[in-house]
Amino acid sequence: MTGPVVAGWDASAEARLALQHAHQRALREDVELRVVIARGDIGRVSVWADEWTRGLAEEWSESARKLLAELGRPESVPDILVGTPAEVLIAESATASCVVVGAGGHGPLFGRLLGSTSQHLTRYATGPLLVVRAGGVATGPVVVGVDGSALSLRALEFAVREGEARGVPVEVLYVPPRLEGWAYFEGATSSELVRELEEHDAEVSQAVSRALAQHPGVPATVRTPGGSAAHELACASANASLVVVGSRGAGGFTGLLLGSVANAVLHRSHCPVAIIH
Numbered sequence: 677m678t679g680p681v682v683a684g685w686d687a688s689a690e691a692r693l694a695l696q697h698a699h700q701r702a703l704r705e706d707v708e709l710r711v712v713i714a715r716g717d718i719g720r721v722s723v724w725a726d727e728w729t730r731g732l733a734e735e736w737s738e739s740a741r742k743l744l745a746e747l748g749r750p751e752s753v754p755d756i757l758v759g760t761p762a763e764v765l766i767a768e769s770a771t772a773s774c775v776v777v778g779a780g781g782h783g784p785l786f787g788r789l790l791g792s793t794s795q796h797l798t799r800y801a802t803g804p805l806l807v808v809r810a811g812g813v814a815t816g817p818v819v820v821g822v823d824g825s826a827l828s829l830r831a832l833e834f835a836v837r838e839g840e841a842r843g844v845p846v847e848v849l850y851v852p853p854r855l856e857g858w859a860y861f862e863g864a865t866s867s868e869l870v871r872e873l874e875e876h877d878a879e880v881s882q883a884v885s886r887a888l889a890q891h892p893g894v895p896a897t898v899r900t901p902g903g904s905a906a907h908e909l910a911c912a913s914a915n916a917s918l919v920v921v922g923s924r925g926a927g928g929f930t931g932l933l934l935g936s937v938a939n940a941v942l943h944r945s946h947c948p949v950a951i952i953h
Contacts, residue, residue: 679772680771681705741753794807845896850881909945921938
């Protein structure tokens with residue numbers, strides 16, 4: 677997608693970090709950088725509320741323009757839009773190449789805290805979402821979780837492209853589903869379940885190998901730890917530059933609902949997280 681990189685702005689420290697990341701991403705991808713400010717929806721309540729939110733949004737816009745000037749974009753002007761951050765950014769995601777937000781921020785009178793906004797975006801955005809926080813290792817690998825689902829393979833492709841652009845390796849994590857907990861399936865014997873799990877593991881391995889073969893210049897490793905996907909990804913994030921997951925996963929017999937994993941990683945990651953839709 678060649679749409680703009682969209683950064684959500686609320687003048688918080690987290691928003692500053694997000695805008696810096698969005699600026700670098702737009703430069704790397706040679707696309708437009710668009711900064712949006714959601715002035716909430718309480719302006720519909722009264723004229724006073726409308727004037728107050730408009731004034732605060734203008735203050736936020738001025739602070740964003742100062743940072744944009746520092747980044748070498750003095751001509752850039754943020755767009756002030758009516759609506760909650762979630763509403764505004766979900767709409768923006770339809771045409772953006774990536775939406776970038778901070779992991780936390782302001783918000784009591786603007787509908788929702790930005791941290792909560794990221795969770796709404798995880799569920800309802802229609803394009804890649806990058807949730808930025810301080811931490812991780814800038815030169816660390818891009819870590820991606822896969823489970824064999826179509827979205828997780830799209831996450832893998834995104835991760836490999838990120839590793840290539842950043843000049844860092846890619847670490848693929850696949851947590852194989854375990855036999856324990858699946859024995860309650862009516863009519864399924866242990867041997868049948870083992871065979872299904874082994875076939876699934878082989879399918880995932882083949883899909884990952886095919887994806888990595890498309891980018892032979894990107895160093896990549898594949899790990900199959902035995903813990904939970906959320907725990908393993910959170911642990912790996914401590915030394916990563918980015919963690920990438922799909923917004924939803926395979927579910928079904930694999931037991932890996934990557935949507936729940938994505939939410940857990942958002943809360944526990946030590947580095948920025950990309951959610952692929």
